[in-house]
Amino acid sequence: MTTAAPGSVPTAVPTIPRTPTSVLLLCLACMTLEGYDVIAYGAALPFLLADRAWALTVAQAGVLGSLTPIGMLVGAVTVGLLTDRLGRRRLILVSTTVFSLAMILCGVAPGVTLFAVGRLLVGLGVGGVLPSIAALVYEYSAPGRHHLNTALAFAGVGVGGLLAAVVAAVWGPDLGFRVVFLVGGLAALVVLPAAVRFLPESLVHLRSRGQLDAARRWVDRLGLPPALATADDRATATGDAGRGRLAVLFGRGHATQTLLFCLATFASLLVLFGLYTWLPQLMRSAGYEVGSALTFLVVLNVGTAVGPLLVGRIADRVGSRPATVGSFLLAVVGIAALSQPLPALVLYVAVVLAGVGTVGTQILINVFIASRYPVHARATAIGTALSVGRLGGILGPVYGGLLLAAELPISVLFYAFAGPALLGAVAILLVPRRTRTTGPERVAADATAA
DSSP states (O other): OOOOOTTOOOOOOOOOSSOOHHHHHHHHHHHHHHHHHHHHHHHHHHHHHHOTTTOOOHHHHHHHHHHHHHHHHHHHHHHHHHHHHHOHHHHHHHHHHHHHHHHHHHHHOSSHHHHHHHHHHHHHHHHHHHHHHHHHHHHTOOTTOHHHHHHHHHHHHHHHHHHHHHHHHHHHHHHOTHHHHHHHHHTHHHHHHHHHHHOOOOHHHHHHTTOHHHHHHHHHHHTOOTHHHHOOGGGSOOTTTTSOHHHHHHSTTTHHHHHHHHHHHHHHHHHHHHHHHHHHHHHHHTTOOHHHHHHHHHHHHHHHHHHHHHHHHHHHHHOHHHHHHHHHHHHHHHHHHTTSOOOHHHHHHHHHHHHHHHHHHHHHHHHHHHHTSOGGGHHHHHHHHHHHHHHHHHHHHHHHHHHHHTTOOHHHHHHHHHHHHHHHHHHHHTSOOOOOOOSHHHHHHHHHHO
């Protein structure tokens, strides 16, 4: 193991000249598995409620739907703190394995208890993979492509959700809810071997641990400038670099924005998990048959897969703040429009807008957070916001279940989901602007987060 010579003069860390395609593709594949596994519950829910052997009520289904966000909360808390210590690669691989095996457990569970354990473990794995992938993609992105690359990777959430909805619509009526979970779990047999072989470790992590030989091997395999393997991160360190990660997040200069990011993530994930769990059932309450109701879930995931790419490109040009606020407002408009009896084509457009404004918004929040904290605390910052945000994810399915059980007018149901999205937009608007710059990394981050 090679280490930098003590007392040596720090040299600036060179920028990534191009984004390695393998990093994007593998992160996209892992996020596709993650998206499928999270959204599978909402896609399978009509068949789960129709299963006479289990005889679930709407309220019980809401509680089951909240178990995955609870697991995500635990996963985000633990992995958000561990990823900066143990590395992104290892935690991505472990987390993906956990939620894939948990999906298989859901597919073979003989009763509600083991199924509930499976959904909790799905959340644990998903909560672990999100902060690590967000931080890894940010690090390996070329200048001016942070938002777009993150959107490309996180488009996997929409792709996976789309696949889950299609599997449910095609095979669910004949094979029941179990097939939806088994397909998602077994898909990991394709993705994980490739990730084990080709997914790189964070160069920042390797350099910070003095593992320069490993850093050189990854730099060589990815065709990046050799100087990236041995650069001294002290050259771009800020005054926060010597402080503990949580002390940075809640210390002077960061505390207000940390709380606002947590609030925005809470609102985003409440809307996201509420819609993903209950959209087919909401559309059935509005008078649609189960097949056409699942079509709305398919369209929602088209929006979450394609829309963030456009939003990400816009964000790289105009900055995180206006793009994130705009994305939240798209969700408000799209969800509110669903409350009205509109022509089918207009309703589909509204669902696409809702998709862009849910997953797309969370992608932008992750990048905004990454741009606002020093590199050694970046994954911890994302993990902390996601941890608090998971409370919204936990509340979302229960919230939707209570609204449906109360038999409120359909317009009230949709307005009840549009309201939190508006709250999220306000929280992002209130994030303080930067008042100081203390190094090249801080200057670069300013450009990203404007």
